Amino acid sequence: MNICKVGIIGAGSIAQKMADTLNRMENAIVYGIASRQLEKARSFADKFNVPHAYGSYEELVADSEVDLVYIATPHSLHYEHARLCIEHGKPVLCEKAFTANARQAKSLLKLAKEKKVFITEAIWTRFMPFSKTIRQLLDDGIIGTPSMLTAGLSYAVAHKERLFKPELAGGALLDLGVYPINFALMAFGNDVENITSACVKNEYGVDAQNSITFRFKDGKMAVMQSSMLCAGDRHGVISGDKGYIIVDNINNPQQATVYSKGHEIIKQFHCPPQISGYEYEVEASIKALQEGALETRDMPHEETLRIMQILDELRSEWGVQYPMDIEPGNNAC
Structure with missing residues (x-):
């Protein structure tokens, strides 16, 4: 991999910061931007000189040219979008918090291991x-x-x-x-x-x-x-x-x-x-992909899961619950 072609899922402010960072890196480019609204993706593409705009996330992960997918959607959607990437064999750089809860994180990491697909949490301070x-x-x-x-x-x-x-x-x-x-x-x-x-x-x-x-x-x-x-x-x-x-x-x-x-x-x-600070997580991901690793050294899967478990424990103590905390098939409140 000479130049890493990055696809971005989500077109909000964090995605814009990443796109601007990638545009100034030597070993990576923004290859594509995906939004549920094609016009929003096209507007993003025009602003950041992105060659490909997609009106669905499925189109982006189906593109064989994409080397790495950066997920910049809300926490509640990280599990769904990361799973979509993994099932299509696409390496994932997923924004923090990694998922909504530890159960989702454990499921994603298990799937990535089974499919032999790279995934890491984009908690940028870990890579600086x-x-x-x-x-x-x-x-x-x-x-x-x-x-x-x-x-x-x-x-x-x-x-x-x-x-x-x-x-x-x-x-x-x-x-x-x-x-x-x-x-x-x-x-x-x-x-x-x-x-x-x-x-x-x-x-x-x-x-x-x-x-x-x-x-x-x-x-x-x-x-x-x-x-x-x-x-x-x-x-x-x-x-x-x-x-x-x-x-x-x-x-x-x-x-x-x-x-x-x-x-x-x-x-x-x-x-x-530094460019923005985001470049380090991208560089760590590229290095891991070149080495054939499924995780980065700076933010290994074990550490991501440990922190998600801490977040779950804190929310449980506070009585803060998300809809996705209820396991499928469990109707308990």
């Missing part, structure tokens, strides 16, 4: 070089022994339909909360021993804002918040016995400032130049 830099700083002991982390991500976006409706797998957790959670797990690892949390729900029954605390087996703690009701500083702070690191934006970190325990700046680290 600067995320690895932050983890290396911790491993190098620049702040001594880390023990506490705080992180939050909040935007005033409660008016957006995909966020406030349960039938679209809405709520702050799946759209925003996944970033503080991934930030914590990237920094402190996966040995979460206990989770406590609280949320405030909107009139539709999804979480409008939440607070989550992880206690790790080694005694570390991570306190995280996300909200779709207000703007937040987007900071992540990792604290140790010799100082602390403030990461300026956990959603796309551009700078990490290291402080001594006396609150003096020791050093600043900056993100390398």
Whole structure:
């Protein structure tokens, strides 16, 4: 594969950002855009110089020229669209949250393994070089022994339909909360021993804002918040016995400032130049395809499933349920 031909399912704002990114990459192009409305697909194609526009998702996955499909539809549709791709043998880069729940995620990953089709979750921070830099700083002991982390991500976006409706797998957790959670797990690892949390729900029954605390087996703690009701500083702070690191934006970190325990700046680290940050997940997918792998090293299937199970546990505690949480054939409420 010299140039990876990417097909995009969904023509919203995230798809536009990906298209713009692909247009500026050397080893990938936007080959096609699919929408349920052909005119919307054509408008998208005209704007981003995409050679093929499809009025259905089935047409895109049936095109033999498509090397990789990027799914940019609402969370509630990820399972359906990823399954469509896998059944047609198309490798998948699926936006976060991977699916609406862990049952769907497990089913998709099982099918992909059976069909020997690549699939990965497009949680972009997992693939960024600067995320690895932050983890290396911790491993190098620049702040001594880390023990506490705080992180939050909040935007005033409660008016957006995909966020406030349960039938679209809405709520702050799946759209925003996944970033503080991934930030914590990237920094402190996966040995979460206990989770406590609280949320405030909107009139539709999804979480409008939440607070989550992880206690790790080694005694570390991570306190995280996300909200779709207000703007937040987007900071992540990792604290140790010799100082602390403030990461300026956990959603796309551009700078990490290291402080001594006396609150003096020791050093600043900056993100390398990037197109948008989306290019890294595409490059990781291309590399995996070239190697014949079914997953990426940065976001393996096991990690995706682990996080989906955490999200399920949190929603269960809060009483936040989506229509797709009810298994087919089960009429129980």
